[in-house]
Amino acid sequence: MSTEAPLSSPADAPHGTPAEYQPPEPASSSPLVPLPPDGIGYRLKRRLLGKPMHTEQLEHERLGKPTALAVFASDNLSSSAYATEEILHVLVPAVGIGAFALVMPITGAMLVVLALLIISYRETIKEYPSAGGAYLVTRDNFGIIPAQLAGAALLIGYILTVSVSVAAGSAALTSTIEGLAPYRVPLSLFFIALIAFGNLRGVRESGRIFAAPTYFFMVNMAVLLGLGIFRHLTGDLPVIGTEVEGMVEWGDEGTGLLVGASAFVVAKAFASGGSAVTGVEAISNGVPAFRKPEWRNARQTLVVMGSGLAVMFLGLSFLASNIEVGPFEEGTPTVLAQIGRAVYGDSGMGDLMSNLLNVATMLILVLAANTGFADFPRLANLQAGDSFLPRQLTRRGHRLVFSNGIITLAGAAAVLVVLTGAEVTRLIPIYAVSVFTGFTLSQAGMTRHHLRKREGGWLRGIAANGVGAVLSGAIIAIVVVTRFEDAWVVLVLMPVVVVVLLRLNRQYERERVALETDVPGAVTASILHRHVVLVFVDRLDLAAARAIQYARTLTPDELRAVHFVVDDEAGDRLADEWRRLGLSRVPLDLVACPDRRLTHAAVELVAHELSDGDTEVSVLLPDRKYNGLWHRILHDRTADSIQTEVSKLPHANVTTVPFHFDAWLSEETLEMVPPQARGKFTTAPRREPDRPPRSDVETVTPVGEVRWRDHVRVKGTVRSIRVAPQRDVPTLECVIDDGTGTLLAVFLGRRELAGVKVGSRLELTGTAGVHQNRLAILNPSYRLLTSSAT
Numbered sequence: 001m002s003t004e005a006p007l008s009s010p011a012d013a014p015h016g017t018p019a020e021y022q023p024p025e026p027a028s029s030s031p032l033v034p035l036p037p038d039g040i041g042y043r044l045k046r047r048l049l050g051k052p053m054h055t056e057q058l059e060h061e062r063l064g065k066p067t068a069l070a071v072f073a074s075d076n077l078s079s080s081a082y083a084t085e086e087i088l089h090v091l092v093p094a095v096g097i098g099a100f101a102l103v104m105p106i107t108g109a110m111l112v113v114l115a116l117l118i119i120s121y122r123e124t125i126k127e128y129p130s131a132g133g134a135y136l137v138t139r140d141n142f143g144i145i146p147a148q149l150a151g152a153a154l155l156i157g158y159i160l161t162v163s164v165s166v167a168a169g170s171a172a173l174t175s176t177i178e179g180l181a182p183y184r185v186p187l188s189l190f191f192i193a194l195i196a197f198g199n200l201r202g203v204r205e206s207g208r209i210f211a212a213p214t215y216f217f218m219v220n221m222a223v224l225l226g227l228g229i230f231r232h233l234t235g236d237l238p239v240i241g242t243e244v245e246g247m248v249e250w251g252d253e254g255t256g257l258l259v260g261a262s263a264f265v266v267a268k269a270f271a272s273g274g275s276a277v278t279g280v281e282a283i284s285n286g287v288p289a290f291r292k293p294e295w296r297n298a299r300q301t302l303v304v305m306g307s308g309l310a311v312m313f314l315g316l317s318f319l320a321s322n323i324e325v326g327p328f329e330e331g332t333p334t335v336l337a338q339i340g341r342a343v344y345g346d347s348g349m350g351d352l353m354s355n356l357l358n359v360a361t362m363l364i365l366v367l368a369a370n371t372g373f374a375d376f377p378r379l380a381n382l383q384a385g386d387s388f389l390p391r392q393l394t395r396r397g398h399r400l401v402f403s404n405g406i407i408t409l410a411g412a413a414a415v416l417v418v419l420t421g422a423e424v425t426r427l428i429p430i431y432a433v434s435v436f437t438g439f440t441l442s443q444a445g446m447t448r449h450h451l452r453k454r455e456g457g458w459l460r461g462i463a464a465n466g467v468g469a470v471l472s473g474a475i476i477a478i479v480v481v482t483r484f485e486d487a488w489v490v491l492v493l494m495p496v497v498v499v500v501l502l503r504l505n506r507q508y509e510r511e512r513v514a515l516e517t518d519v520p521g522a523v524t525a526s527i528l529h530r531h532v533v534l535v536f537v538d539r540l541d542l543a544a545a546r547a548i549q550y551a552r553t554l555t556p557d558e559l560r561a562v563h564f565v566v567d568d569e570a571g572d573r574l575a576d577e578w579r580r581l582g583l584s585r586v587p588l589d590l591v592a593c594p595d596r597r598l599t600h601a602a603v604e605l606v607a608h609e610l611s612d613g614d615t616e617v618s619v620l621l622p623d624r625k626y627n628g629l630w631h632r633i634l635h636d637r638t639a640d641s642i643q644t645e646v647s648k649l650p651h652a653n654v655t656t657v658p659f660h661f662d663a664w665l666s667e668e669t670l671e672m673v674p675p676q677a678r679g680k681f682t683t684a685p686r687r688e689p690d691r692p693p694r695s696d697v698e699t700v701t702p703v704g705e706v707r708w709r710d711h712v713r714v715k716g717t718v719r720s721i722r723v724a725p726q727r728d729v730p731t732l733e734c735v736i737d738d739g740t741g742t743l744l745a746v747f748l749g750r751r752e753l754a755g756v757k758v759g760s761r762l763e764l765t766g767t768a769g770v771h772q773n774r775l776a777i778l779n780p781s782y783r784l785l786t787s788s789a790t
Contacts, residue, residue, distance in 0.1 A: 045398055046398075048197070049200055049201050049398050049399055050201060050202075050399065052398050052399070053202065053398070053399050053400045054759075062289060062290060062291045062292075062294075063207055063289050063290055063291065064291055064297075065290075065297050065300060065301050065304075066211065067207040067208070067211050068207070068283075068286075068289065068290055068297070068298075068301050069214070069301050069304060069305060070207060070210050070211035070212075070213075070214040070215065071207045071210060071211075071286075071289070071370060071371070071374050072282045072283045072286050072289075072301070072305075072371055072374055072375070073214070073279070073282070073283070073301070073304075073305035073308070073371070074210065074213075074214050074279075074364060074367050074368045074370055074371055075161050075165065075278065075279030075282060075368040075369075075370075075371035075372070076277075076278065076279030076280055076282065076305050076306075076309050076371070077214065077217070077218065077279075077305065077308055077309055077312065077364065077368075078165065078168070078217070078279075078364045078365050078367075078368035079277070079278055079279060079309065079313070079368075080221070080309055080312035080313045080316055081168065081172070081316075081334070081336050081361050081364065081365055082168050082334070082335075082336070082365075083110070083273055083313055083316075084103065084107070084273075084313070084316045084317045084320050084335060084336075085327050085334060085335035085336070086272040086273060087103055087106055087107070087269045087270075087272055087273045087317075088103065088320065088326060088327050088335060089248065089272065089327050090265060090268045090269040090272050091103070091261065091265065091269050092247075092248055092250055092251065092326045092327065093248050093249055093250070093251050094251045094260075094261050094262075094265045095251050095252070095253050095254060095258075095259050095260045095261045095265070096250040096251045096252055096253045097241060097250070097253050097324065098253035098254060098259030098260055098261065099259075099261075099326075100241075100320065100321040100322075100324045101259050101321070102258065102259065102261060102266065102269070103317045103320055103321045104317055104318065104321050106266070106269055106270050106273055107273065107313060107314055107317040108314075109270060110270070110273045110274065110277065110313070111310050111313065111314065112471075113274070113277055113468070113471050113472070113475070114277045114280070114306060114309065114310060115306070115310075116443075116464055116465075116467060116468035116471065117277055117280045117306075117439060117443075117468060117472075118280065118302060118303065118306040119464045119465075119468075120442065120443045120446055120464060120465050120468050121133070121280060121281060121283070121284045121302060121442070122299050122302060122303070123446055123461055123465070124137055124284045124442060124446060125283065125284050125287055125295050125298045125299050125302065126295050126299065127446075127449065128140070128284070129287045129288075129294055129295040129298070130287070130288065133154070133281045133284035133285040133379075133438075133442060134150045134153075134154060134281060134284075134438040134439070134441050134442035134445070135147055135150050135151045135154060135285075135379060135382060135383070136382070137150075137441070137442050137445035137446055137449070138150040138441045138442065138445045139386075140445070140449070141444075141445040141446075141448040141449050141452070142441075142444075142445060142448070144386070145502070146441065148383075148388060148498050148501045148502065149437070149441065149494065149498055150437070150438055150441040150442070151379065151382075151383050151388065151501065152494050152497040152498050152501065153434045153435070153437035153438045153441070153494060154281070154285070154375075154379055154434075154438045155376065155379060155380065155383075155497070156430075156434040156490060156493060156494065156497065157278075157431065157434040157435045157438060158371075158372040158375055158376035158379070158409065159372070159376070159409060159412045159413050159416060160416070160427060160430055160431040160434060160435075161278070161279065161368070161369060161371055161372035161431070162192060162195075162369040162372040162373070162409060162410075162413035163188075163413045163416040163417050163420070163427055164427045164431050165365050165366060165367075165368035165369035165371075165372070166187075166188040166189075166191040166192055166195075166365075166366055166369050166413070166417065166422070167184070167188050167417060167420070167422040167423065167427060168365040168368075169188075169191055169361075169362050169363070169364075169365035169366030169367075169368075169369075170184040170185075170187040170188045170191070170362075170366075170422055171184065171331045171332050171334060171365075171422075172334060172336075172337070172358055172361040172362035172365055173187060173358075173362045174187075174332050176337075176355055176358040176359065176362070178332075181330075181332060184421070184422040185417060185418060185421060185422045187422075188417045188422040189414055189417060189418075191366045191369065192369065192410050192413055192414050192417070193410065194366075195366070195367065195369050195370055195373055196373065196406055196407070196409075196410040198210065198370070199370065199373040199374070199401060199406050200397070200398070200399065200401065200403055200406055201399055202399035202400060202401055210367045210370050213360070213363035213364055213367050214364060214367065216360050216363065216364075217360040217361065217363065217364035218308065218312075219360075220356060220357050220360040220361075221312050221315075221360075223353070224319075224339070224340060224343055224344075224357060225311070225312070225315035225316070225319070227343055227344070228315070228319045228339070228343040229315070229318070229319075231343065232319075232322055237319075237322055237323065237342070237343070238323065238342050239322065239323060239324055240323055240324050240325050240338075240342065241324035243326060244326070246328050246329060246330065247326045247327065247328050247329065248326060248327055248328070248329050250326065264482065267478045267482060268478065268482035268483070270475070270478065271432060271475050271478040271479040271482060271483070272432075272483075274432045274435075274436060274475050274479070277309075277439075278431065278432075278435045279368070279371055280302075280305075280306070280439075281435075281438060281439065281442065282371045282374070282375050283298050283301055283302045283305065284298070284302075284442075285375040285378060285379055286298075286374055286375055286378060288378075289374070289378075316335075316336065316339065319339050319343065320335060320339060323338075323339055323342045323343075325338040325339060325342065331423065334361070336357070336361055337354070337357070337358055337361070340353070340354045340357040340358070341354050344357075369413070372409060372413070373406055373409060373410075376405055376406075376408075376409045377393070377401065377402030377404075377405025377406055377409070378402065378405075380393040380402065380405040380408070381393055381394050381402050381405065383501070386505075387504070387505050387508035387509065387512075388501040388502070388504055388505045389501065389504065390504070391508075392404045393405050393408070429479055429483035429486035429487040429490075430486060430487060430489055430490045432475065432476075432479045432487075433476055433479055433480065433487050433490045433491065434490050434494070436472045436473075436475045436476045436479070437476060437494070439468070439469075439472040440469050440472040440473045440476065443465045443466075443468040443469035443472060444465075444469040446461065446465040447461075447462055447465040447466045447469060450462045450465065527616075528614050528615060528616045528651065529614050529615075530557050530558070530612075530614055530615040530616070531554075531556045531557050531558075531615070531616045531617075531618070532556060532557065532558045532559075532560075532609050532615055532616070532617050532618070533551045533554055533556040533558070533559045533560075533617075533618045533619075533620065534560055534561075534562050534605070534606070534609070534617065534618070534619050534620070535547050535548050535551050535559075535560070535561045535562065535586075535619075535620045535622075536561075536562050536563075536564075536602065536619060536620070536621055536622075536639075536642070537561050537562065537563050537574075537588075537622065538563070538622075539570075539574060540574060540577050540578065540581070542659060543622040543623070543624045543657075543659035544561075544622045546622065546657055546659050547620045547621070547622040547657040547659075548561060548586055550620065550657050551586075551618075551620050552586075554618065556618070559586055560586070560587050560588070560589050561578075561586055561587070561588045561589065562588075562589045562591055562605065563588060563589070563590050563591070564591050564592075564593040564598050564601050564602070565590050565591065565592055565593055566593050566596045566598070571590050574588070574590075575588065575590060591605060598638055598641075598642065599638070599641045599642050599645050602619075602642045602645070602646055603645050603646055603649065606619060606646050606649055606652050607649060610649060610650070610651055610652060615651070616651050616653070617649075617651065617652050617653070618653045618654075618655065619642075619646055619652065619653070619654045619655070620655050620656075620657055621639045621642065621643060621654065621655070621656045621657065622639075622656075622657055622659060623639060623656035623657060623658045623659065624659050625658050625659065625660045639656065642654070643656065693707070693708070693709035693710050693711070695710070695711040697711060697712065697713040697765050698713075699713070700713055700714060700715050700763075701713060701714055702714075702738060702740040702741070703716055703736065703737070703738045703740050703741040703742065703743045704738075704740030704741035705740070706741075706743060706768050706775065707768065707775075708768055708769070708770065708775060709767060709768060709769070710767070710768045711766070711767045711768075712765070712766075712767075712768065713763065713764070713765045714736065714738065714743065714763070714764050714777075715738060715761070715762070715763045715764075715785065716736035716737050716738035716739075716742075716743070716761070716762065716764075717736070717737055717738070717759065717760070717761055717762075718734050718735070718736060718756060718757065718758055718759060718760045718761075718762060719735045719736070719737040719742060719758070720734070720735045720758060721733070721734050721735075721756075721757070721758055722734075723751055723752070729748075729749075730748075730749050730750055730751045731746065731747070731748055731749075731750070731751075732746070732747040732750045732751060732752060732753060733745070733746050733747075733771075734747075734756065734762070736762060736764065743768075743775060743776065743777065744771055744774050744775065744776035744777070745762070745764055745776065745777050745780055745782070746771050746776050746777070746778045746779070747779060748778065748779055753782070755784045756782075756784065760784060761784070761785035761786065762782050762783065762784060762785065763782065763783040763785055764777055764780040764781070764782050765780055765781045765782075766778070766779070766780030766781065
């Protein structure tokens with residue numbers, strides 16, 4: 001919807017303009033000075049990732065529910081592929097064939113936990129739709145420091161999501177192609193790199209790439225469960241029920257309700273099955289990625305995800321308990337692959353369906369890592385915005401994604417895969433502790449939220465969230481007790497991460513206090529009475545001459561060139577050359593430096609100039625820029641040391657004046673180019689022949705065609721905004737760019753316009769005049785346009 005301001009009188013041209021007056025033209029969108037070519041790194045990035053996306057395109061990067069399900073639910077849905085196997089890994093060695101009688105009850109208990117989590121996160125999404133999930137819930141209800149524990153747990157959880165997913169995907173692939181078994185770690189690293197690359201190309205791009213495998217897996221699971229249940233009902237489902245070489249060792253079946261299993265073993269199996277509910281929080285952390293209304297679409301997608309997981313997890317546990325297949329010690333072939341082989345049989349069609357199932361499982365497990373890549377950067381952005389992580393994680397990259405977060409996640413997951421040898425069973429305990437820590441804090445936070453707000457249905461919310469928090473906390477305790485040999489790592493790691501986060505925050509807070517203390521006083525502080533500019537020169541060349549020329553533009557009270565004499569002959573030669581060239585307007589000081597400590601001599605000289613307490617000193621350093629490592633080796637970096645030490649003195653300012661050696665060579669080469677061939681290097685302004693002023697507001701005029709006194713309507717993007725200081729006359733100046741040129745829009749008497757900011761699209765109507773020697777429309781009528789308006 002557009003917004004229109006009241007029509008205001010357009011400004012006319014200046015009165016008494018002489019006949020020879022040449023009015024300004026719109027500034028060209030292409031600079032008159034040729035820009036340097038893009039570096040090879042940027043060209044490679046553009047080739048790999050595509051064209052850079054503009055900020056206003058962010059709105060169009062949002063996801064519909066089908067695509068969002070593929071992006072955010074792949075981790076959760078893929079859990080069904082290995083959750084039943086993790087339960088059997090605990091039960092089979094303990095009670096052998098009796099394990100299959102316990103699989104369904106344990107699965108049912110996990111589904112109760114899943115239901116409570118779905119209910120809790122539905123409420124979280126509605127109450128906290130700005131992303132962040134457990135982090136924001138904990139911060140809002142328990143404070144900023146407990147929130148860092150939730151944040152650390154989630155960040156570690158997302159790293160483990162990627163590691164577990166690619167490791168499980170590699171296991172599924174080697175179940176189909178056994179010859180690849182020795183290469184599980186390289187395969188996992190390749191998958192990490194592939195998914196990171198897809199995410200660097202943008203949210204919608206990655207969604208399109210990863211949607212098909214998610215739905216391919218769901219279709220395969222539907223076929224497998226449908227056929228398997230049909231064969232069971234018809235009495236045609238095979239039963240294996242025997243130990244095969246390579247499987248985990250089968251224990252002895254006992255008697256009683258738990259068929260000989262101790263409560264400890266059952267609790268351990270229940271905790272291992274907790275991997276089935278991982279990824280439930282992913283949607284709550286990515287709500288802003290959904291199309292509007294975000295929270296409603298996210299809630300609906302969450303329910304679809306939870307329902308799909310429940311059906312697949314329950315169905316696989318049912319088939320596993322009836323076919324009685326055990327897990328292998330090395331993880332391959334997986335329990336799911338064995339179920340597929342049993343259900344589909346050994347015929348040609350059976351082999352094809354089994355292979356399709358393995359491929360689908362491999363794809364969904366690998367692409368489940370995409371959930372981590374979708375949410376880790378968003379959460380890191382939130383914590384960095386709260387000053388608990390490096391600020392670089394708040395920046396959007398080439399394709400409007402948090403590129404630094406994606407790269408950080410990929411690196412951390414790759415290290416973890418190498419350290420664990422891509423073994424899923426070793427990763428699951430660490431994974432469960434970090435994930436359920438986030439679940440516990442989130443649900444406890446929502447319980448406190450209901451107690452504080454006491455809104456409609458708050459008692460029901462307390463019951464669901466309270467029980468969920470207790471169960472999640474119990475699972476953490478069970479995992480820690482039963483799998484301590486693996487889980488201790490995360491118990492140490494989480495507090496360490498929290499300490500690091502708090503340490504970063506203290507550093508940022510110290511910097512903020514130091515930088516924001518009495519800013520107006522620092523800006524308005526009285527100027528020292530004397531300004532001295534010193535140009536440090538080693539020899540007289542173009543780099544030094546450029547620095548001296550720039551120094552003259554500063555119009556100081558005193559300007560001197562300074563040479564530190566470490567070689568008497570070189571000093572004498574420089575002095576002779578200075579006199580010969582007649583540089584009398586800029587005196588040259590030769591300063592003794594017998595100990596050759598140039599930095600110390602520079603500091604001493606500047607300190608002497610500052611000693612009267614009423615002098616501001618600016619030191620200019622000619623900075624010779626060379627491309628390539630070879631040139632950097634050939635030339636020393638003494639100027640860097642001088643800049644660092646001198647700048648520590650109060651009222652001492654150090655500026656480097658760059659001289660690009662390769663650019664100078666390009667200018668020399670340009671002199672040899674015929675004038676008619678230089679168009680690609682320079683652009684001269686072109687002025688149209690004199691014509692009467694235009695008066696056309698019915699059609700949109702390109703900015704590049706607007707001339708003085710034209711009454712026109714133009715459209716463009718606000719490239720920059722200048723706001724007058726508070727004490728000056730209120731004026732708002734906007735530079736409008738439509739690709740053909742730029743034009744100044746000046747709003748007198750205003751300091752801001754509602755909705756107008758850098759990047760906004762505006763339609764302006766008024767008469768082109770002159771403002772500060774630039775073509776401008778003064779006090780135009782304006783309309784805010786949507787980004788899609790033409």
